[in-house]
Amino acid sequence: EADIYQTPRYLVIGTGKKITLECSQTMGHDKMYWYQQDPGMELHLIHYSYGVNSTEKGDLSSESTVSRIRTEHFPLTLESARPSHTSQYLCASSRSDGGGYTFGSGTRLTVV
């Protein structure tokens, strides 16, 4: 059973819509991440958080925003979706001691 959950699994949405991708983990991990990934391709870090009320932008410029009000929850929001946002979004979490990441199943977003 997955310890990190992403919803929705698939999403097709029209240009200009506001969307929130949900990510929750039950492992009590301090660190959480959002990656953008095209299938089989390199992951690009777009946001990360090292704890509650801590968020940072990652290596890849993104028009999305994140929040971390609770340890277990790290939602990602796109205020106005565009076709260029079409991709897979992977949420991950990890312990602070260098433990390996746990990834969610991803949200495959298509903006039409």
Add this chain to the structure above:
Amino acid sequence: AQKVTQAQTEISVVEKEDVTLDCVYETRDTTYYLFWYKQPPSGELVFLIRRNSFDEQNEISGRYSWNFQKSTSSFNFTITASQVVDSAVYFCAKRGNAGKSTFGDGTTLTVKP
């Protein structure tokens, strides 16, 4: 950013062949961790191994083995007697002192029956 390089973009083997996936990394960190992940067609990344930079012992887990050579900054992954279910994209990653992991571009492994 300190790079992780997986030189092989795609590898195709026949079942029961051994296959090695290469990973070379750059680092200025004194302490770091190295990882391998598997991404099957379902999309979920599966954590395979973590190696601390202080621990250069090779590791074997079933048909999987990892060879860490600090002198050459390499962390290669070998699958022995490959199976069709090993078909996936495999990612090598490094995490340094700052905590942000750097991933390689991935190697797509296809194991044919």
